Amino acid sequence: MIVTAEAPGKIILCGEHAVVYGRPAIAVPVSQVSAQVTIEENTTELLIHARDLNRLDRYSDLDPSHPLGAIIRLTLSALGDAAPPNATLTIDSTIPIASGLGSGTAVSTAIVRALAKYFGRNFDAPTVSSLVYEVEKIHHGTPSGIDNTVIAFGQPVFFIRNQSIETFSVPLPFRLIIADTGIHSPTKIAVGDVRKAWEADHVKYEALFDRCGEIARAARSLIESGLPDQLGPLLTDNHRLLREMGVSSPELDTLVGAALNAEALGAKLSGGGRGGNMIALIANESEAQVRGALLNAGAKRVLATVISSQ
Ligand code: MEV
Numbered sequence: 001m002i003v004t005a006e007a008p009g010k011i012i013l014c015g016e017h018a019v020v021y022g023r024p025a026i027a028v029p030v031s032q033v034s035a036q037v038t039i040e041e042n043t044t045e046l047l048i049h050a051r052d053l054n055r056l057d058r059y060s061d062l063d064p065s066h067p068l069g070a071i072i073r074l075t076l077s078a079l080g081d082a083a084p085p086n087a088t089l090t091i092d093s094t095i096p097i098a099s100g101l102g103s104g105t106a107v108s109t110a111i112v113r114a115l116a117k118y119f120g121r122n123f124d125a126p127t128v129s130s131l132v133y134e135v136e137k138i139h140h141g142t143p144s145g146i147d148n149t150v151i152a153f154g155q156p157v158f159f160i161r162n163q164s165i166e167t168f169s170v171p172l173p174f175r176l177i178i179a180d181t182g183i184h185s186p187t188k189i190a191v192g193d194v195r196k197a198w199e200a201d202h203v204k205y206e207a208l209f210d211r212c213g214e215i216a217r218a219a220r221s222l223i224e225s226g227l228p229d230q231l232g233p234l235l236t237d238n239h240r241l242l243r244e245m246g247v248s249s250p251e252l253d254t255l256v257g258a259a260l261n262a263e264a265l266g267a268k269l270s271g272g273g274r275g276g277n278m279i280a281l282i283a284n285e286s287e288a289q290v291r292g293a294l295l296n297a298g299a300k301r302v303l304a305t306v307i308s309s310q
Pocket residue numbers: 012015016017018019020100140142143144145146147187191271272
């Protein structure tokens with residue numbers, strides 16, 4: 001028997017970091033990049049083949065806190081304490097790691113879906129999301145849950161931690177360019193640093209988070225009203241707030257500046273920051289210009305994506 005499953009990448013449109021502190025944020029799936037998992041019966045035991053990392057591990061050898069071992073264990077338990085199958089689980093991913101595009105989250109999500117399929121089951125999005133959230137805690141420390149939510153639902157989400165998950169419609173699709181600084185930046189570190197800074201200065205950080213939350217609400221309203229071309233100033237303002245939080249970097253600021261100089265409508269870092277990716281909102285006709293400016297300014301890779309209701 002052989003089964004396959006996949007999960008898309010994601011970006012945060014606005015509200016990252018503030019979302020950890022209960023403010024709303026918007027995230028959207030990015031289907032140009034994805035993680036794929038194949039499970040094929042073998043005659044030995046459960047083996048995990050991470051093709052990109054060139055690693056082959058026995059499931060039985062993995063430490064319980066290892067993210068791959070943990071998501072498999074949690075999924076088997078959700079499948080009614082199923083025994084690990086005699087099979088090889090192969091992971092392939094086109095999502096760059098530690099870059100704010102949800103690589104680890106997408107791999108976990110694809111594993112849950114593939115294992116469920118292998119056992120003839122199909123978990124709904126909230127179940128997949130909550131299993132993956134358990135592993136996010138190993139990756140990220142204090143994750144808000146937005147990454148596992150947007151990837152499991154596969155639709156734009158307006159997310160408030162421990163309160164609500166709302167998918168919403170995008171009557172007029174809009175175009176974003178995503179540019180990678182090439183700097184690996186684990187989310188856990190940026191999230192931990194923001195926590196320390198917040199503990200040292202609640203007043204300043206609460207005010208920054210409030211403003212990010214207002215941006216997320218205003219952005220949703222523009223998108224739902226079919227006015228996404230007016231999102232630009234909100235995104236750029238969100239970048240300024242993230243800089244004040246201390247999660248930008250010279251490379252991110254350079255790419256944001258280059259996109260704006262090339263007439264992007266707005267631009268910001270996306271995700272944990274310090275490295276990873278930035279996004280720029282563009283009008284169709286300026287795509288080549290913005291793309292060229294970002295590559296000239298040092299972007300290691302640039303991809304364009306259209307945000308729509310899926
Ligand atoms: C990471 O994609 C988004 C952060 O807000 C962390 C989180 O929400 O868990 C930086």
